[in-house]
Amino acid sequence: MPQRVTTKTGDKGTTSLYSGERVCKSSSRVEAFGTIDEVNSWLGLIRASLKDEELKEMVLKIEEKMFVVGSELATISKHLDIIITTEDVKYLEDKIEYYKHHSNLINKFTIPGRSVMDGYFNIARTITRRAERRIIYFSQKENIIINKYLLMYVNRLSDLLYIVSRLDFDETE
Numbered sequence: 100m101p102q103r104v105t106t107k108t109g110d111k112g113t114t115s116l117y118s119g120e121r122v123c124k125s126s127s128r129v130e131a132f133g134t135i136d137e138v139n140s141w142l143g144l145i146r147a148s149l150k151d152e153e154l155k156e157m158v159l160k161i162e163e164k165m166f167v168v169g170s171e172l173a174t175i176s177k178h179l180d181i182i183i184t185t186e187d188v189k190y191l192e193d194k195i196e197y198y199k200h201h202s203n204l205i206n207k208f209t210i211p212g213r214s215v216m217d218g219y220f221n222i223a224r225t226i227t228r229r230a231e232r233r234i235i236y237f238s239q240k241e242n243i244i245i246n247k248y249l250l251m252y253v254n255r256l257s258d259l260l261y262i263v264s265r266l267d268f269d270e271t272e
Contacts, residue, residue, distance in 0.1 A: 120175050127237035132172035134230040135253075139165040141223040148219060154263070157194060161256065171249055172234065183249040191255035195262055202265040209265065220264035227257040 112124050122128060139162055146158040167181055211221035231253045238245045 119177075127233070127240045128172060131230065131233040131237040132169045134226065134233045135165055135169045135172065138223060138226050138230055138256075139169070141219065141226060145216070145219045145223060148216065160190070161259075164252065168249055168252065171246055172237070182246055183252045185248055188248055188251045188255055191252065191259050195255065195259050198259070198262045198266065202262065202267070211264070214268040216266075216268040217264050220260050224257050224260035224264060227253060227260060231257065 142158050142162045142165065146155050146162065149155045149158065164183065164187055167183055167187075170179060171182055209217075212218045231250070234245060234250065234253060237243065
């Protein structure tokens with residue numbers, strides 16, 4: 100039997116966290132993981148639009164990790180078996196170094212929109228930057244210690260999206 104989508108439990112302005120606890124939909128926690136969800140939606144659009152298989156595979160791996168980021172942010176009192184680690188951050192750093200050497204626009208100012216893919220990657224980059232700000236705000240407001248690798252991962256992701264947006268998509272689209 101299919102899972103119900105309409106539970107009606109959020110009709111009064113609250114939502115259920117991964118741990119089962121309910122919080123206000125306007126809470127800084129929900130804003131943080133909601134912005135991560137927004138990033139992941141853009142990453143899905145990017146992946147569906149890419150023709151380059153290597154980039155598609157990378158974006159899919161990042162999408163999967165963004166679910167981990169979201170689950171960490173949506174958890175209060177439940178232990179998680181999977182969290183963002185130093186290896187996840189290193190994966191992004193390695194990709195940054197790799198793609199840095201494949202673009203001749205890294206040190207040049209460019210206006211987003213040289214191509215559709217450039218625009219998509221720049222939208223994802225700016226939403227990722229907003230997600231990072233939301234995570235930091237939530238952490239400070241609620242006096243919650245966030246996994247340092249989660250913060251590093253989100254920061255590196257925006258860097259990677261910046262670097263990849265500078266690629267020549269005429270060759271990969």
